[in-house]
Amino acid sequence: MNKNKAELFDIPSFSSGKQSLDAGIRASHVSARAFSMQPVFGIDRWLLRWLLKVVGNPPIGFLLWNGEEVSLGGNVPTARVFIADRWALLRLIANPDLHFGDCYSSGRIDVEEDLVKFLETVYRASTAVPSGGMKQRMISRTRRTHPNTPAGSRDNIHKHYDIGNDFYQLWLDEQMVYTCAYFPTPGATLEQAQVAKMDHVCRKLHLRPGETVVEAGCGWGALARHMARHYGVKVKAYNISHEQVVFARERASAEGLEGLVEYIEDDYRNISGDFDAFVSVGMLEHVGADHYRELGDIIHHCLRDSGRGLIHSIGRNQAKPMNAWIERRIFPGAYPPTLAEMMRILEPWEYSVLDVENLRLHYARTLEHWLWRFEKAADRVTAMFDESFVRAWRLYLAGSIAAFRVSDMQLFQVVFAPRSNNDIPWTRDRLYVPDRQPEG
Amino acid sequence: MNKNKAELFDIPSFSSGKQSLDAGIRASHVSARAFSMQPVFGIDRWLLRWLLKVVGNPPIGFLLWNGEEVSLGGNVPTARVFIADRWALLRLIANPDLHFGDCYSSGRIDVEEDLVKFLETVYRASTAVPSGGMKQRMISRTRRTHPNTPAGSRDNIHKHYDIGNDFYQLWLDEQMVYTCAYFPTPGATLEQAQVAKMDHVCRKLHLRPGETVVEAGCGWGALARHMARHYGVKVKAYNISHEQVVFARERASAEGLEGLVEYIEDDYRNISGDFDAFVSVGMLEHVGADHYRELGDIIHHCLRDSGRGLIHSIGRNQAKPMNAWIERRIFPGAYPPTLAEMMRILEPWEYSVLDVENLRLHYARTLEHWLWRFEKAADRVTAMFDESFVRAWRLYLAGSIAAFRVSDMQLFQVVFAPRSNNDIPWTRDRLYVPDRQPEG
Numbered sequence A, B: 001m002n003k004n005k006a007e008l009f010d011i012p013s014f015s016s017g018k019q020s021l022d023a024g025i026r027a028s029h030v031s032a033r034a035f036s037m038q039p040v041f042g043i044d045r046w047l048l049r050w051l052l053k054v055v056g057n058p059p060i061g062f063l064l065w066n067g068e069e070v071s072l073g074g075n076v077p078t079a080r081v082f083i084a085d086r087w088a089l090l091r092l093i094a095n096p097d098l099h100f101g102d103c104y105s106s107g108r109i110d111v112e113e114d115l116v117k118f119l120e121t122v123y124r125a126s127t128a129v130p131s132g133g134m135k136q137r138m139i140s141r142t143r144r145t146h147p148n149t150p151a152g153s154r155d156n157i158h159k160h161y162d163i164g165n166d167f168y169q170l171w172l173d174e175q176m177v178y179t180c181a182y183f184p185t186p187g188a189t190l191e192q193a194q195v196a197k198m199d200h201v202c203r204k205l206h207l208r209p210g211e212t213v214v215e216a217g218c219g220w221g222a223l224a225r226h227m228a229r230h231y232g233v234k235v236k237a238y239n240i241s242h243e244q245v246v247f248a249r250e251r252a253s254a255e256g257l258e259g260l261v262e263y264i265e266d267d268y269r270n271i272s273g274d275f276d277a278f279v280s281v282g283m284l285e286h287v288g289a290d291h292y293r294e295l296g297d298i299i300h301h302c303l304r305d306s307g308r309g310l311i312h313s314i315g316r317n318q319a320k321p322m323n324a325w326i327e328r329r330i331f332p333g334a335y336p337p338t339l340a341e342m343m344r345i346l347e348p349w350e351y352s353v354l355d356v357e358n359l360r361l362h363y364a365r366t367l368e369h370w371l372w373r374f375e376k377a378a379d380r381v382t383a384m385f386d387e388s389f390v391r392a393w394r395l396y397l398a399g400s401i402a403a404f405r406v407s408d409m410q411l412f413q414v415v416f417a418p419r420s421n422n423d424i425p426w427t428r429d430r431l432y433v434p435d436r437q438p439e440g
Helices: A021-032 A042-054 A086-094 A096-106 A115-127 A134-140 A150-161 A165-169 A190-204 A222-231 A242-254 A289-302 A324-330 A339-349 A360-376 A378-384 A387-406 B021-032 B042-054 B086-094 B096-106 B115-127 B134-140 B150-161 B165-169 B190-205 B222-231 B242-254 B289-302 B324-330 B339-349 B360-376 B378-384 B387-406
Strands: A060-063 A079-083 A109-111 A212-216 A234-239 A261-265 A275-281 A303-316 A352-358 A409-417 B060-063 B079-083 B109-111 B212-216 B234-239 B261-265 B275-281 B303-316 B352-358 B409-417
Touching: A042 A086, A060 A115, A079 A086, A079 A115, A086 A096, A096 A109, A096 A324, A096 A387, A115 A387, A150 A242, A165 A242, A165 A378, A190 A222, A190 A303, A190 A360, A190 A409, A212 A222, A212 A289, A222 A234, A222 A242, A222 A261, A222 A275, A234 A242, A242 A261, A275 A289, A289 A303, A289 A339, A303 A339, A324 A387, A339 A352, A339 A409, A339 B339, A352 B409, A360 A378, A360 A387, A360 A409, A378 A387, A387 A409, A409 B352, B042 B086, B060 B115, B079 B086, B079 B115, B086 B096, B096 B109, B096 B324, B096 B387, B115 B387, B150 B242, B165 B242, B165 B378, B190 B222, B190 B275, B190 B303, B190 B360, B190 B409, B212 B222, B212 B289, B222 B234, B222 B242, B222 B261, B222 B275, B234 B242, B242 B261, B275 B289, B289 B303, B289 B339, B303 B339, B324 B387, B339 B352, B339 B409, B360 B378, B360 B387, B360 B409, B378 B387, B387 B409
Parallel strands: A060 A079, A212 A234, A212 A275, A234 A261, A275 A303, B060 B079, B212 B234, B212 B275, B234 B261, B275 B303
Antiparallel strands: A079 A109, A303 A409, A352 A409, A352 B352, B079 B109, B303 B409, B352 B409
């Protein structure tokens, strides 16, 4: 994204810090800050400087509980992290990936700067840390504790997606699409961009009226309804989130789409039938790399030889463990794969990969919209849950923006087809000039 | 590609068999066929039936040296393979992948049918053969004998690309582009499609005037000249084929491009400098999977953080040894990787994959054009080399058409960028509607 394009955005940019809503919230915290009489020792300062070195020496400083400031020499701090007590400091040292999030949520750690900008600064610095260093060893201490067996998946999904449709309605678009949008131009609204994403997916799948589609992990069901309404296909959509399925069925019924869309509350491993298209948008992150072969087998059993498939997933440039705090507190069991890991789904059955598009900056943009709406609704979210919940979700959304912008998070849309299917679009023209090339 | 689109082609389709030039050539062979008095034994018939089963029971039959026909019961043969003597039969049984090609070249095996159609029939049947079966074991007998060390590569490349520019001029386009073309419509000419491919590559690389580009493996130099002339960039293009470099320099000089394009007769491993773009079209097939890490290191050393890269290569859906005959007789040392294997180049340095496009059917189409021109020039090729050379290259071109159409050969164009580069196109629109979104 070019810088001059960013200025065209019709919502505040969370990178500039100038209009940042987060900065406003931070200011209120700072004004309320009360320092304690707990003394700071030399070891406290030494530990903090060691931590800075381990994470690649980002230009940040610390404000300690007694009002003392600590930073590395030679760096002018662009942001300050407030640490409320020694307990928070020791937790941070013991496992920064996990406890920064926990202590931020509880308010024992705070950031005196635009949160996205701060996280970008930290991510940029840690890029320079060589693999196998202390940071990697600290991260690898964290073991995955949320397996994605059928029962495990149900539990993992329940913990994130079943916390209340009314909560998600506060900050998602009207259609409740909780995956990366596609912004035809950076200034498109979130609503426009989610519709554009659904059209982009449908065009990539080359859907034709009367065809049958199976969707693995359908969220609140917007894509299934969109495909049925605008592309004339019949959809079976699977999901193990009870709350989402209830919502999806109600919407489909209200929109008169019951005959075309069937929402099935079941695991992707139980998909059965025979379909012209397989689509999965934002589920693969929850499948877990151990289960890709299983997913490939499911696709092979349900997709016709003349069929097409699309998998849309958060990914990475290099295989790494998921951020420990996100995996524990936000998305239990989640794992964003590399493109090579995604191929473990498709290679055993020799699917031809037709198209991969990386929508990384579109996800950053989507998250900016979500965070902006989330902040507007923060008081209502506090009333629904509590202040620490608001702070945790703020960190998750802001951290995701930073990760898609400057760390190695990617968003891959992978289109594939059985190798014997030659009835595939000749070029990708029709994705961009749909009126020029009528379907053949 | 839709069937009705195929009918729009302005050159004979090698799949229909109706207008096939190859069929005409075959007919002349058949009319000249003389049978021998060498007897056929029960073991000969048994071996041939066993071979048919091993390769998945394609609907083909054999015509033996004494005029006897052999086929599997239950299958009406759609093509007949003539075997001239027992020596050819035993070679075929011993290693069908290698010796079919050798015996076809020498004329001891012939195909009484459109050659592409015949090979498609065989490839389709062998798809159904499970991995680990007899065919796989027979293939795995073949050991790679052409390593891609610097000296090995020079030898491998010399054997294919240095056999004579005048030979390649007989059947390539005027600009001598010997890689998959991009046909905006299936009916485009080869010349149009090669120019369109070069533009497609340049747009994907988001080239801007004044930038510097390094090209690894530049063939006869057409892309380097195209980039310099139409995109205002300075290009350093590496190649270890002496004949190609000589030709490329002459063309650049004749076109007044010496100041912008430098052709360097050297190995990709010796690339040095600092560039805005890295491009490699049709070289990766010759690099060998053992050397991908090295190639990734080279890219990392020469590509700026603000840069973009593109690798265009033949690929496969599943890792398999290269066809033995092609690797021995046509492309020594060649290996088409899977997409996952290609990631071994990019993952160690955390490059972001931005775009992958599969141009499989475009390569089939490109090869149809080449084979059509090759057949028109067959007499001149015979005069340059001999009849067995013509038959070997006919088999290579026809086999490649069949492999891109019905087997698992793919053509991947992979666009990537350093992970910190956010100055990347917002969408892929500009590849398709270049006038709508000015660069910027």
